[in-house]
Ligand code: HEM
């Protein structure tokens with residue numbers, strides 16, 4: 001019975017709900033801009049990890065190297081886009 | 094949604110005339126289909142098919158229709174500016190026309206044509222029987238059509254978008270643009286963008302998972318490589334436009350202020366996000382072209398591609414650099430020297446891998462036995478013209494110089510000098526090249542070559558003057574100018590070139606009719622080509638390969654021909670095929686209606702169609718459909734009939 005119980009999915013499901021409400025709390029809690037942004041960023045990163053690993057099971061198949069390379073590529077592009085946008089509109093404006 | 098507002102554009106005679114034309118043409122199609130009792134055939138053989146080849150043909154069909162629509166826009170623009178102070182179009186109408194022209198040409202000509210060719214060729218090139226997700230593929234197609242319908246009905250129902258294909262804020266925001274036009278812009282890009290994103294994912298999966306045994310990545314044909322890279326760029330870039338268009342919709346229809354000039358909004362954020370998608374997008378339409386030319390040049394030089402490894406490396410480098418240059422589109426928006434310096438350097442770096450590819454093609458041709466077929470002419474024409482485009486690109490890349498060139502006709506000339514040889518020539522090259530795979534005969538070569546020459550010459554007549562006009566300060570998107578500017582004569586030359594381009598496109602279209610009528614059926618592999626797609630019978634059977642070939646090296650088919658081997662020898666087994674999908678078609682229609690009512694802020698019908706869309710997705714999630722099998726006897730029978738008509742597969 002134990003192996004039939006989809007533990008990962010349940011953990012993932014509850015985890016993603018908790019993370020969503022944690023992020024939403026920024027709206028209600030009276031925190032500073034910096035603290036709010038940190039909460040959003042951290043919950044977003046954990047949320048992405050939960051989705052990718054617990055729901056999409058990346059890293060559990062034979063082609064996990066390809067998948068990780070592609071994910072890291074996308075992650076890298078995302079980081080570069082953020083830095084470039086800050087450069088264009090805030091730091092270097 | 095008042096009746097008057099919807100039909101307001103019809104008060105203009107030109108719009109009204111076009112509207113009547115469309116109604117008459119549609120009626121003719123409907124009557125024709127009814128008279129020849131072709132509705133059922135159309136529905137079951139085409140509209141709901143999941144066969145990648147047919148989906149490819151439908152994409153290309155849409156692209157060609159849209160090419161004519163976008164081409165009419167272009168002719169109208171050049172006619173309006175052919176002489177000073179012309180009164181053919183007023184400024185408002187001119188704004189709508191240059192906006193829809195750009196949007197249509199990039200999103201509904203270049204994109205569907207590229208996706209059409211990849212649908213036709215990629216599964217065959219890798220020895221697969223279909224794409225990884227055939228139904229998703231059909232849904233992608235219908236979402237592209239949904240986007241195309243939305244942008245095309247806009248000029249009749251409520252007015253077209255008019256803030257440029259780039260749709261910059263604040264001009265496209267609710268304060269300056271209260272009508273529905275730019276809602277169409279957002280929804281047309283949004284819905285077709287979903288389709289494109291799914292296509293990207295579909296083709297990455299197909300290429301990674303479904304290659305024939307033995308075909309390692311470095312044994313893939315170059316076109317397949319280019320599509321793998323393109324799909325990767327699509328998958329990373331399209332989510333950005335999805336979010337941007339969602340933010341635009343929120344700003345325009347729900348009162349948020351992301352891109353507003355007040356309340357903490359930032360209009361420049363829009364330009365930034367647009368080009369974060371937009372620059373990769375220009376590479377999405379150019380990389381497949383590089384793939385097509387690689388196939389065509391190798392085939393018609395009778396040589397293997399020079400520097401395969403460096404070609405692949407160049408594309409991989411481009412896939413990263415494509416994401417590092419976007420701010421070169423708005424150097425003049427006021428950022429400092431550091432920012433412009435960084436983006437200048439990354440932009441100029443892109444010219445390096447691009448140059449590597451140009452030299453590889455030249456060296457492939459060196460000592461080759463070149464045959465001047467239509468596809469090869471397009472490839473040969475591409476190299477010098479594209480080089481001019483690339484060199485002027487490097488000029489634009491220098492931020493300080495760009496203050497002079499930016500938003501003049503010089504810029505317009507630059508991007509047409511890369512897009513027309515790069516994308517249009519390549520698409521036509523691929524279209525002539527792969528045509529026999531689908532139809533079993535080649536397009537007429539005489540007409541094809543004539544169209545090429547008219548196109549190549551007219552293109553230069555139309556666009557070269559724009560470099561000069563631009564340096565003289567002719568700003569883009571101006572609906573008219575005074576005679577004193579001196580822009581008149583060269584603008585007239587440009588108009589004549591535009592007319593020539595129209596003639597060449599008509600010749601391409603006429604060639605379809607002519608060849609269907611007069612061309613002779615041919616056996617497989619009419620071009621004596623190198624890659625795997627040519628080892629199937631032509632026209633390719635719905636299962637593609639009776640037996641999946643095993644690959645040991647690059648250009649396996651070429652060597653198999655030389656050694657007299659049949660790549661599909663082996664035991665025929667039952668083939669598992671996917672069933673047609675009606676829901677993809679109807680979901681596409683539902684999403685068109687949803688988009689349309691959303692544009693008009695008619696929330697009740699919009700909600701209904703949204704629910705219908707979701708219902709289709711739910712239905713699909715629980716649908717049990719295992720496809721069907723084609724049995725050995727049937728396959729053998731099909732193969733035998735081909736052999737009687739066409740001789741041994743591919744063998745000459
Ligand atoms: C050697 C490679 C290239 C370089 C260095 C380059 C550079 C540039 C630069 C700096 C601009 C902005 C100029 C301005 O706004 O003042 C620009 C605009 C543009 N480029 Fe390129 N480019 C290159 C290749 C391409 C290719 C391959 C395509 C498409 C197939 C392309 C399509 C465009 C388009 C569509 C625009 C203008 C968009 C608009 O403002 O409406 N470029 N290019």
Ligand SMILES: [Cu+2]
Pocket residue numbers: 371372375418419421422
């Ligand atoms: Cu760019």
